[in-house]
Structure formats: C-alpha cells, structure tokens
Amino acid sequence: MSKDYGQFCGLAKAASVLGERWALLVLRDLSLGPRRFGDLQKGLPGIPTTVLTTRLRELEEHGIIERQAPPLGRRGLVYAMTDHGRDLTPILDALGRWGARRMADPGTHDVMTSSSLAGALRSAYRPGVIPDEVTIRVAAGPVLAWARTTPDGVAVGAGIPDGPIDLTITTGPAMRHILAGTLSPSEALATGALAFDGSRELFDLFPRAFHVPLDPTIIQGEST
C-alpha cells in the first residue's frame, strides 16, 4: 500500500500513488495502449521486476489501471488504463511539457524509448496547424513512434503505425531542438541531423504543429 500523507487533500491523495518510484513512467507507457508485463519491463530500462509488480498492483488497487484478457489469440494478461487512469493523460502531458522545458540535450546516461518519443509527440501537439488527417512516423535510431492527426486532436503510439504514412522523419536527439524551434528543419537537413521522406509541405508544418518550448535559461549542453 502506498504511503499516505494523512491529509484530506486531493493533491495529497494523488501524490501518495503517483509519487511512488516509476509510477508516472509506468502510466506514460500505459497511456499509449495496453501492455504486457514484459513490454513494460523492456520499455522501462532499469526498473526492477519487483518494483514493476508492486506499482502495477497499487495502480490497480487505486482503480487507475486494470488487468484485461489479451486481445484475440495472444496469451497472458495485459495491463490497461481505466477511465479514471485515462483522466490523467492530459496531466501527464502537461507534466512532460513542463519537465521538457529544462531538458535540452540528453545526459550521458539518458536513453530514449519509443514510449517517451510517442509521449513527447502527444504532449507537443498543437491543434489547428495541420488541417488534414495525416500520419507521421518518427524514427530516432531504433526508437520508433508515430502520430496521426485527427479533427479533434492527435493519436500517437510507439512502433509502426497502421495504414499509409504521409511523412517519415528520421532523426536523433536533434528532435528536441526541432520541437523547441531552436533548430530549423532546413538547417537540420543541411547538417544531416535530420532527414525526411514524404510530403515536403507537411515537413515544413511539423515544427509548428508539434512544439515544446525550451526555457531560455538553459544553455546548450546542460540538462539534468
């Protein structure tokens, strides 16, 4: 059971569950779709199995996630968000945007995961820039994610999207500066920090449709 703060306060109740180690990252991964135990473990490098087990149990006890029978013919269970858990999605996105403001470049031991990339795309999305329904694929080395714009927002996911792809962006950590607007797409193309395949028009819209500002107080190279 997670630690309580002994206060009759919504924030205190939230903190007692979400403040546990790894909890927010487990939820980020599950916010992108149902996952099996092993998926989560692979997607969260460094998480001890015992901790993952404990977090999943606590989150289930609090009605934030639930175990489901797997989709059609697959074996094992999957963990999935409940409605109550899905209510957290915009908050996770806001927290991610806030944290990213001071995150310019990866630290020595920082890795990117498909879920973190997908989450970044979701939290970066600004409606109204891209009028059509399009599918964008982003590849940062082995890390793959996609975003599909819809009339009411954006759907994102880890891995490879179903259906046709309108734009593929291949990049690395430079993606952070694209999202920040501190590196223009054409510059990035010139230096080879980034490549694309598909609609040039869509490519040019990308930095306005997906944007997470960078705090001006952050200087290049520093990022805790």
Add this chain to the structure above:
Amino acid sequence: MSKDYGQFCGLAKAASVLGERWALLVLRDLSLGPRRFGDLQKGLPGIPTTVLTTRLRELEEHGIIERQAPPLGRRGLVYAMTDHGRDLTPILDALGRWGARRMADPGTHDVMTSSSLAGALRSAYRPGVIPDEVTIRVAAGPVLAWARTTPDGVAVGAGIPDGPIDLTITTGPAMRHILAGTLSPSEALATGALAFDGSRELFDLFPRAFHVPLDPTIIQGEST
C-alpha cells in the same frame, strides 16, 4: 540529488524531482505564497525536518523555488516559487482535482490544513459564474482560507484575507460534498453541517463557482 530515471523524457525529468516524498505538498504550500521553514513545517504535519531541508534544497537546485530575503522587517529567509515553479500551479490544481474525485470523506487520520483548503478552492474555481470581484472566507474549524474572484480568475490564500469579506462559510468536511454538488447548500444549512454569513445570493452561487466532481463509483465512507 534526486533520483534520475536515465531517460531523455520530460516526464521522467519531472518525476525525478516531483516524485520525491513530500515534494508536491511543499510546492502546494509554496504556491500559495512565500513561506518560512517553520510555516512549512507547521503546515505539513508529520514531515521530518531533515526531509523538509532536503526537499527545499533539491527544489532550489532545480530552479523551482528560491530563497528570498523576508518582506520588510521580518527576520529569517522565506522560500518562494520561481517563475518556473509557478508554471506548475495549474498542474498541481489539475492533479488535486483528479485526486479529489475519489476522495469523499476524510480517513480516520486525515487532517485538513489551511493550505489544503486554499488549494481546494483554487482548483475548484470555475470562471464565469460569479461576475463581480468578491471575497469569500471559508472556515473549517481552525482551518481558514479565502478566495477572491477577479476578472481573470481567482486568488486564494490560507488564513484571513485583507479587505472586506462578502461571504463567510463555516463548515467542516461537509465542504467536500458542497464542492461535489452531492449536498445542496440548503440541505447543509438545515442539518447544521454548514453556516454562512453575508450575501445569500453569493452563497447560492458558490457551489457552481467552486466545483470538484466526485466519482460516482465512490460510495459514502470510503476514501483512501
């Protein structure tokens, strides 16, 4: 130094600081205004001095709070939010609303603090219901807070407000059900769970201007 997750991810960075024990509650209190060490300690029942010291230092290192010279003639230092910290306020409110959805009645060991009450008011506020600038005082036993509506939102605080008071509400844990809309003001008046002093008209507007829904799945008496 707070624990990192080794991921190049805004949410992971946020979680590494905000996930530390007591961090979110320290920030809730500071989001209501500058506080001295002792203020925080009194307002956060159960926090060990060592942990408060550590959290304050970490939050300062991350540029979320800062130490300031005290206002005019008082001695000692005060801790206050930086701009970066203030950016968290809407997120804290959203988290508080989310946590409060499953919080119907106080647990046996749950206390209310002036900061938690003030925070509840801020997160509950819905613009557009109260047209004027008014000051509302809420007393739940020894716990005092106030809210002043303004054209662009609401200002809240712990303790007693400056200036004239348009409405005083005296209540207890029943306040949660007023905010939820599961207890009508007139009912509460009849049972004595609540009393008010001041504008009746404003009193009747209150539940619409300050609202935090309660999850229907929660049954009376249960609240972890």
Add this chain to the structure above:
DNA sequence: CGGTATCCCTTGCGATACTG
C-alpha cells in the same frame, strides 16, 4: 526561530536468482 547533526528503526529500492 531556523535550521543542522545524530541515532535508530523501518521501509522501499535495486539486483539477482529462481519458479509456475
């Protein structure tokens, strides 16, 4: 009053090994 310094105890975390 605003902390720092210790001490002891308990808990949770992280790593590894192992079982259904």
Add this chain to the structure above:
DNA sequence: CAGTATCGCAAGGGATACCG
C-alpha cells in the same frame, strides 16, 4: 514469459540534541 523469493543497501521517519 510472468512473475515470486531473497538479500544488501540507501533513504525516509521519528526522536532528540544542538548551534547561529
């Protein structure tokens, strides 16, 4: 593949004592 069992270690909780 999906966890449980175990264990050493670091950190938090709580009390108390003490400095500026």
